[in-house]
Amino acid sequence: MSIVDRVRQRRVINRQNRAIDRAWQSAPTQAMRDEIAIFAQRKTF
Template sequence: MSTTVSMINRIRTRRLINRQNRAIDRAWLSAPSQAMRDEIAIFAQRQIR
């Protein structure tokens, strides 16, 4: 039972990380200035992955 729960948790975590990465990519691509891209890059580096 615990291995199934562990596997499900890993899948959920991976899906959440992928979703966050896509959101960061969209924000970076739509940023109006280089300064905003730099801020997004700093934010992305501080995320727990």
């Protein structure tokens, strides 16, 4: 994997992490936050 590929991959991962964080913060219930947390733990890169 080239350095450019790694930078691109890191950017995608950071973007996904920010999206998950926004979803978690805006979740109306604790149950929904739990679901988002489970999803975040299971995601693969």
